[in-house]
Amino acid sequence: MKPYSLMLCAALALSACSGDGTNPFMKDEEPAPAPAEPETEPFALPGTSDPQATDPIQRREARAEDSSGTDYGNGFANDFAYDSASDTFQVEGLAFDGDNPPYQYTRGTAVTTLSKPGNSLYAVYEAPTTVPDFLTNSPISQLQHRVIYGVSDTGQTEFAVVRTGSYVGYGFGGFIYQRNNGVVLPTSGQASYGGDYAGLRDFDGRGGLEYVTGDADVAIDFDGFLNNCSGATCADAVRLRISNREIFDVNGNNITATYLSAANSNVPTGFSPLSALETITTRIGPNVMTENGEATGEVFTSRFGDTHLEGNYYLVMSGDHTSGAGGEIVGIVVLEGEDPRGSGITERETGAFIVKRR
Template identity: 45%
Template sequence: MKPTFVALATCAFLAACGGDVFNVEEEDTDSGTDTETDTGTPIDSDRTIPPGTASPSPQVAIFRSEPTSTEDGKQGNGFATGISYDSQNDTFTVDNLGFDGDNTYSRGTAVSSLGPYAVYEADAQFPDTVTQNPINQFTHRAIYGVSTSGNTQFAIVRTGAYVDYGFGGFVYQRDNSVTLPSTGQALFTGNLAGMRDYRGRGGLEYTTADITIAIDFDDFNDATGTRGDAVRGHISNRVIYDTAGNDITSNVLGRINAEENINLTALPNANFVVGPNVMDENGEIVGSINSYYVNSSGDTEVFEEGNYYAILSGDNADEIVGVVVMESTIDPTADSVRETGGFIVYN
C-alpha cells in the first residue's frame, strides 16, 4: 500500500511561504544552550536547545536548526543551510550539501507528499561544466511542512548515499508569538512525516505516523518560579516506505523478527519521557523519546531512543511545530538506523 500523495495547491496550503522561509545562516549565533542574556525566563536545567534564535522570548519568532556534530558517524549533522521555498515554482533550495545538483530540489515524482507535508528531491544527474557529460548525484530528499495558519514550519533534509548517516539537517520555526496558559491542560493532534537513514550502509526511506501531544500547564512546579509544564507525546500508526512509495514496513519488521526471534506485527509506539523542566516561558519544548519491545525472553527492551524538539505558537497556544530524532540498533542490516520526523499538531 502506498501513502496518500495529496498534491498541495500552488500556495493555498503553503501560504505566506515564498522566499527565504528558513534564514539559518544569518541568525545562527546561539551556542545551543540557554544563557542569562536571553530575553524571557528560560528554565535553569541541563537541557540543550538546538542553535538558532539567540534571544528568544514569547513575543518573538523563533527558529532552531540541527546542531553540527563531531560525534562518530554523525559528522554531517546540521550541514544543510540556506533552506528556502519558492512557492511560485514549487521548488526547494538547500545549500552546503555535496552532489545535490544545482541546490534546487523539485517536487517529488514517485512520492510528492507524505500526508499534509510536501516532498522534494534533488537532481539525479548534473552536467559536467565543460563537457556536459552527466554526473550522477547523491540521493537527497527534503520534507517541508507549514501549518494551516502559516505560523509554523519545518524542513528536513537527508541522504542515504553515505556509509555513515551523511550530510543533512533539519530546521523548525515559529513565525509569530505565543501566549502560554498558566492553568489547565491541552491536547494537540496531527501527523508526522520523516526519513530513515542508516549508519553502516546506505539507504533512505520515508516514514509517516500519527502524533498526539498533551500539556499540563499547572504542573510540574518549579522551585525557582519558572515554568515546569509537563508534556507527554505519543507516536502511533507508524509506516515505512521506500523512495518509490512502496510500504516496506513488513519487510523491515520481518528481518528484525528473524534476527531477534520475536513477532512484531507493527512498529512500536514511541512516547515522550514525562518529567519536569521540558518547556520554558518562550514556548520551547525539549525532551527525550523512547519506544520499547518485548524480547524473546519476555523482557522489555529499548527499541529506539532519542529526543524531540518543539515550539508552541499562537495567541491561544493552539499549534506546535517540532522534530523528533530517534535511533535504533536492532536492525540486523546496519549498525544503527535513524528516523528524523517533523510534525505540526493542533489544539
C-alpha cells in the same frame, strides 16, 4: 501510499510567503557557526538568540564537525528556501545535490507528499540525479537527497528535514523548524493537540533512505509538577506520542511488513511478535518547557521489554493557547537504534510534526 497534489504557501499559507513567492522561513536567521567558533545557545539547539514569548523562533540541527563521530555531517544543510511559483526547493551546504541555487530540488515523483488529505502540508522534494559539467556538458551523477517540507494551514509553523542515502554512514543533512509569530501560554490546566507525523530514515553501516509516516499526539499539563521546581514554566509537563508508524521505500512501497518480519526473527521467550511498529513516547518530567513556548526532552520506543530507539524531541508552540483556535505546535524528533535487517547497522529516524488543538 497514494501521492496527491498540493501547492504550498501559494494556496494555503500566504502569510508565510514573501511578495516574490519565496518563503522567508527557510532563510536562517543567523549564519551557521564557523568551525573555530562553535555556537552555544540556552536552548538545546542553535537558532534564535534570547527569544521572548512575543518573538518568532527558528531552530536548526546543531552542526557536527568531528569526522570521527557517527553524527558527523549533522547540521551541514543551510539556507533552506522554498519558491511557490515553481514549487521547488533550495538547500545549501550539501555536496552533489544539484547545481548551485536557486531551487535545485523538485517535487518528488514516486512520492509527492507524506501527509493525509485535509491535514497540514508535508511535501517531498528530490535533488536532481545529474548535473552537467560546466564546460563539457557531460552528466555528473549526484547523490540521493530528499527534503520533507511542512507548513501549517495558518502558515505560522513550518519545518524542513533533509537527509541522504548515499553514504555508508549517515552522511550530511539537517533540519530546521520555526514559528512565525509569538505565543500565549496557559498557567494551568491541560491541553491536547493532534496531527500528522512524517520523516526520513537513514543508516549508519549501509546506504539507503526510507520514509516514515504516523500520527502525532501532544498533551501538555500546565503546572503539572507544581511545587517541585522553580521557574515560571518548569512545572509544565509534555507527553508526546507518535503512533501508527509505517515505513516506505523511496519509491513509495510500504515495507513495514518486511521490517517487522526481521524484528520478529528472534522473539524472546515470554513476548509476542510485533504486529505494528512501536509507538514513540516521551520520558515525562519537569524542566522541559521554557517561558517562550519551547520544549525539549527524551523520546524512546520499547521492543520486547527493552528500549529500542531513543533520542530527543524539540518543539515550539505558536499562537494563543488560552482562547480561540487554541494554538499549534511544530516539532522534530530524532531517534536511533539497531536495525534488525542487518548486522552492525544503526537506523536513525528524523521525523517532524505539526499539531493543532483538538
